[in-house]
Amino acid sequence: xxxxxxxxxxxxxxxxxxxxPFCSPRCKNSDFVAWANEEYRVPDASPEVPPxxxxx
Ligand SMILES: [Zn+2]
Numbered sequence: 001x002x003x004x005x006x007x008x009x010x011x012x013x014x015x016x017x018x019x020x021p022f023c024s025p026r027c028k029n030s031d032f033v034a035w036a037n038e039e040y041r042v043p044d045a046s047p048e049v050p051p052x053x054x055x056x
Contacts, residue, residue, distance in 0.1 A: 006031045 004011040004023035011023035022028040 001010050002013040002021045003009070004021065004027050006022055006027035009023045011017065011019075011021055011027075013020050017023075019025045019028040022031065
């Protein structure tokens with residue numbers, strides 16, 4: 001038995017549990033979605049340049 005990294009519930013760590021180390025496929029998918037969202041978050045490559053010539 002392991003602790004589900006998603007919800008903290010005890011999860012069966014065995015070939016009978018296809019979602020291991022998660023407790024259920026729902027937890028597995030939920031974690032994957034969160035991970036995918038992080039991956040797809042594109043960092044802002046354009047640095048904001050303050051318009052310092054705006055003072056008149
Ligand atoms: Zn879980």
